[in-house]
Amino acid sequence: MTCCNPPEYQQPNESEPYNFINTQFTYTIKNTDIYIGCENITNFRNEKQIISWDNPFGQYFDTSTAWGPTKDREVYLGLRLKLK
Numbered sequence: 073m074t075c076c077n078p079p080e081y082q083q084p085n086e087s088e089p090y091n092f093i094n095t096q097f098t099y100t101i102k103n104t105d106i107y108i109g110c111e112n113i114t115n116f117r118n119e120k121q122i123i124s125w126d127n128p129f130g131q132y133f134d135t136s137t138a139w140g141p142t143k144d145r146e147v148y149l150g151l152r153l154k155l156k
Contacts, residue, residue: 081123081132090116092141105152115145 096109118140124132 077123077132077134081134083120083123083137087118087139090114090140092116103154103156105154106150107152108149109147111146111148112141112143113145117141117144 091114093113094109094111095113096107098105098107100106118138121135121138121142123134123137124130127133
């Protein structure tokens, strides 16, 4: 329970509002798709995912506070071939 933990192991009950935006664009040439995309465009991240992560066997270890994106912005590029 978070309410009774020492201050360094406490989390607020609510998060600030945030946007999680992804996009992908695809360009097709004959039987080939070229695509580029980005995930978590706003680069928002829940910085403190796990309480007391450095002491997994301690009494304050708590994974229930993971509520938002865990990874930073990701950009990717790809090629997709359509085989007949």
